[in-house]
Amino acid sequence: MPASRPVVDDYLKTIYHHTEWQTDPVTPSRLASELGLAPSSVTEMVQKLASQGLVTHRPYGPVQLTDEGVRRAAGVIRRHRLVETWLVREFGYAWDEVHDEAEVLEHTISDRLLEGIAARLGHPRFDPHGDAIPDADGTVHR
Template identity: 50%
Template sequence: MTELTSTVEDYLKVVWSFEELGAEKITTKALAKRLGVTAATVSITVRRLTEQGLLEHPRFGGISLTEAGRRHAVRMVRRHRLIETFLVESLGYGWDEVHDEAEILEHAVSDRFLDRIDELLGHPERDPHGDPIPSRAGELEHESSLPLVEVKAPGRARVVRISDDDAELLRYFAERGLVPGATIELAAPDPFADGVIVKVADARESFTLGPAAAHSVRVLPA
């Protein structure tokens, strides 16, 4: 597989992450926000990656991965999620500490080292945040989870995965037991409040999540 720069790998991984969660149209603005660069920088890089056959960006259309781009992206996703799992399971990191470390290490470790990690961990299927880990062959477990904000209340749901973008939010969730595998109860929405009322099974009290926080939690109906 052709070696790519870390910047290119980051672009491909971010486009893939949008596609994984069903984004209808991936724009330069959305990529710029996620990558922390200007829209002009994204436009130049996307144009270059399109010329290299890694991305597609038709006029007035959204950005998407080619088959070649997807192979590279899945490889990086596997690296990121395995490294996060290794840091938590073997080195005692908290789940709120591993994202930035993995962002650095995923570009540096060899495939051989990654295979050793995979073997040591017993070939885990999901990382500490519940995100599925692609196999060595690039295969990925399919799921039909929904953002918490899209689940009808009242009702029950099982937490499947949680975005690792915000370390402070992860600590907040952990304190309340809102972690992958937890069963939650959703109260009827308050017509005068903009939020989702959640109670983790066996917990005494409920709490309210704002739209952004609720959007970072993906669930399946219980």
């Protein structure tokens, strides 16, 4: 049974976040800790992600995103950060109030709405926290 897209996206996003500002790959135990899951659950999901070509992993080794995994993770990060920016600019949320709302919306809004939001905001490069928003093609400008 394939994992749901939001679950896969959350794994990819967590792996991406881990290596966004440093080069050490994430270990399965660290991934389990960050996701608040049992290591056995993470191991099973990492195997599924590897079979889908989204990560590379060997037993007891680190988990790394493949090129396809990076592309997909950057897309999820883009959605999340654009939604955060939209909530701050258009709805008056404070920068520290947007994360949980964006966690929900990143999995539900359509690509069309997302691109409308990006255009409405003038295609911002950074979210309210100062983190880079990947372009639609996954390019990140730091």
